[in-house]
Amino acid sequence: PSDPSLFSVSLCSQPPKIMVGHTSFVGPLAWIPPNSEFPEGGIVSGGMDTLIKVWDLRSGCVWWDGYVSYSYSPFFACVCVLLDNPYDTADKWLLREDLPLSYRQQIVDFILENT
Numbered sequence: 001p002s003d004p005s006l007f008s009v010s011l012c013s014q015p016p017k018i019m020v021g022h023t024s025f026v027g028p029l030a031w032i033p034p035n036s037e038f039p040e041g042g043i044v045s046g047g048m049d050t051l052i053k054v055w056d057l058r059s060g061c062v063w064w065d066g067y068v069s070y071s072y073s074p075f076f077a078c079v080c081v082l083l084d085n086p087y088d089t090a091d092k093w094l095l096r097e098d099l100p101l102s103y104r105q106q107i108v109d110f111i112l113e114n115t
Contacts, residue, residue, distance in 0.1 A: 017060040024049035038063075086111040 025048045032042035032054070040058040054064040090107040094100070 017057070019043070019045070019055055019060060021053055021055075021062050021065070022047040022049050022051055 022045065026045050027048070028046045030044040032038055032044065034041045038056055038058070040056075042057055042063065043055040045053050045055065050068050052066055052068060053062050055061070056063045086108045087104070089111060090104050091101075093107060094103060
């Protein structure tokens with residue numbers, strides 16, 4: 001789509017779905033793997049309208065949305081879906097970034113405060 005507030009999702013051989021709901025540029029997206037809540041998976045989107053939306057890919061509809069204070073972040077650089085225990089997530093990140101385990105609790109606190 002030419003409108004930056006729209007995005008399309010195409011899964012394998014299925015026709016693309018146009019997701020409509022943001023009022024401004026959509027940037028970061030995160031994939032939710034299929035599970036009991038989202039049998040065909042889901043998408044988390046963030047944009048310059050300070051909205052975060054969770055989309056059900058089966059229906060193409062918004063399952064949840066919410067605002068984040070503009071003073072907190074005028075634009076989302078990334079969104080993530082936390083499927084793991086925050087300690088496991090911190091350990092994986094520390095290992096990948098080759099950082100000492102002494103940062104573990106600091107990262108877990110950050111994850112818990114921001115998810």
